[in-house]
Amino acid sequence: MKTREYTFFGGIHPRSYKELSNKYPIEEYLPKSQVIIPLQQHIGAPCTPLVKVNDYVKVGQKIGEANGFVSAPVHSSVSGKVVAIEDRPSSSGKLVKSIVIESDGEFNYDDNIKPNEDINNLKPEEIRYIVREAGIVGMGGATFPTMVKLNPPSDKKIDIVILNGAECEPYLTADHRLMLEKPVDIVHGLLAIMKALGASKGYVGIEDNKQDAIKEIRKACKEYEGVEVAVLKTKYPQGSEKHIIKAITGREVPSGKIPAEIGVVVDNVGTAFAIAEAIKYGKPLIERVVTVTGEGIMTPKNLRVKIGTPFRELIEYCGGFKGTPGKVISGGPMMGIAQYSIDVPVIKGTSGILVLPEDMIALKNPKPCIKCARCVDACPMNLLPLFISAYSLKNDFDKCKEYHAVDCIECGSCSYVCPSKRPLVESIRLAKGEILRKGRK
Ligand code: SF4
Ligand code: SF4
Structure with missing residues (x-):
């Protein structure tokens, strides 16, 4: 029997370049010295610092408090001394007030980091509280505070949750590796989101160029009612929120509205994994998987990285630049942000560090439109x-x-x-x- 494949109108088929890194298992990388934790790594209000210079902080300690409903707290990803609280360049291209911590290399965990009850024993409001306190945001790059998605307007009933595992941007393989290596946790995260929202149906949308991930996630879904994999045709931008919803449910998000309007919530597979870890270990969002890749990188890798680690360290860990770098991008080549410095830190939304060599950067000399459509x-x-x-x-x-x-x-x-x-x-x-x-x- 042929599995149904979902898709959408328009879009393109760029070369994927995923073969550069998709075979490499996730490796853990620990920062060597300083981490830079921006007080705004999310859409919404920046955090207020809870520490001062010279304070000693531990791993997982809350160091920035959320300011308002659309915001997310930030936590230390290392143990060590706060050496500065000042504006630092961020991968968004702006200067952002950041807490700079000199790691002592010990990675001592904060005493407040404790496992929570099993999902089955947690009430919806307890799941929402855990997600908020863990500072979880959309990890596909959107960085919208997840807690807000778990609190839709009271007149909107959510019946479907979609986990976005499309990873349609060329080069990026962090979500692919996570689905292969942590499928059970990802499905637990999905179940937690469904419980928090009272949704009866959950899908993990995965493009058909990731058959191994489809198999693993299907296996993890097997014992649960109402959750399944939706196989998506490989096409860019399949991972866009509106397109993944339309492809899987047939529902359309009206112009200027949010998915909750039509009863759907979409979260990235990395976000679901972070939720599962927050519940299981009490661990806030202090690390994420980052693909360091591109023809301009000596040895591409998928790394589990502490938030705040400078791009420079990760590029060096991957063997440094291959040839003369033409462009360093945070994220993928289609929607990522070009970087002017590699001393910016990994933040919650950093899915990849892409280095393209000089000879791959096409010089853009725009010509007149030829109305080719x-x-x-x-x-x-x-x-x-x-x-x-x-x-x-x-x-x-x-x-x-x-x-x-x-x-x-x-x-x-x-x-x-x-x-x-x-x-x-x-x-x-x-x-x-x-x-x-x-x-x-
Ligand atoms: S960038 Fe905007 S206008 Fe261009 S193809 Fe995408 S949605 Fe359409
Ligand atoms: S119609 Fe003009 S702007 Fe559109 S693709 Fe053709 S040349 Fe480019």
Whole structure:
């Protein structure tokens, strides 16, 4: 019997490059000296520091308190002395107030880190409390505080939870390795999310280029009612929240609305794993799996890394640069952020460190649009990228709004296919920002 495969309209098929790292098991890497813990690693309000310079902190100790509902606390990932609380460059490209800790190399755990009850014995509100206190955020890169997703508006009933294991961005393999190596914990995390929301159905969406992960997760789902793997066709951006929902449930998130509106919550498989660890060990979100990869890295690896570890250390651990680096990206090549320094730290949303050598960076000399409509065919949001971009470049943001620029998910598919190398996603992102700014005023 052929398994049903789910997919969506539009999208592209970029080369995956996953073979560079997908065969390498996750290795643990411990930071050598300092970690830099930004007080804002999530969407929402930054944290307030709970420690001061010269304080001794332990692993898992809360060092930054969440400020408001849409926020998430931060914890120390090492034991050692706080040596600075100051603005530091972050992988977002901005300066962010950060707590710098000199590790003593002992990794002494805080006394408050204790296992919780088994999921079966926890009430929904207890699961939500554990998730909030553990500082868990969306680990696929979105960094939205998970606690907020577990508290939908009271008039919205959530019946479906989807774990996103698509990992559709080229090069990245952290989620793939996690699904292979920790399938039982991932499914426990899914069950905890379902219990917190009162949802009856859970899916783990995995692209069909990860058959080994599909097998492992299926095995882990077997003994539970209502949870199963949804096999997705390999296509970019299959992992986008709206597209994975449409592909699996047939439901559409209305423009400008959140998935809770249609009874669905989506979390990344890494987030589910973090929830399982928070319940099982009482462990806050102090580490994550990061793929260090690309043709510009000597030995690509998947590493379990303490939050706050500088990119530089991880690049050195992977044998350093191969040739002259052309670009270092936090995340994948389609939606990742180019870095100007490798002294920025790994944060909760860092899925990968991608190094592309100089000769792989195409020099972009945009040519005039030839109206070929390839960008239109590729757009998974049914937009007209050529027109939105053209109006954005003329600063006509009202026209961009008419063409639904705010629905752009910034997937970069249009730029990828454009034969004229037009700056499509960049100009549409600018238009989105202007429209949203105007709307807020
Ligand atoms: S317009 Fe936006 S959503 Fe459409 S392809 Fe371009 S980046 Fe993706
Ligand atoms: S793909 Fe590029 S050249 Fe073709 S219509 Fe779109 S913007 Fe114009």
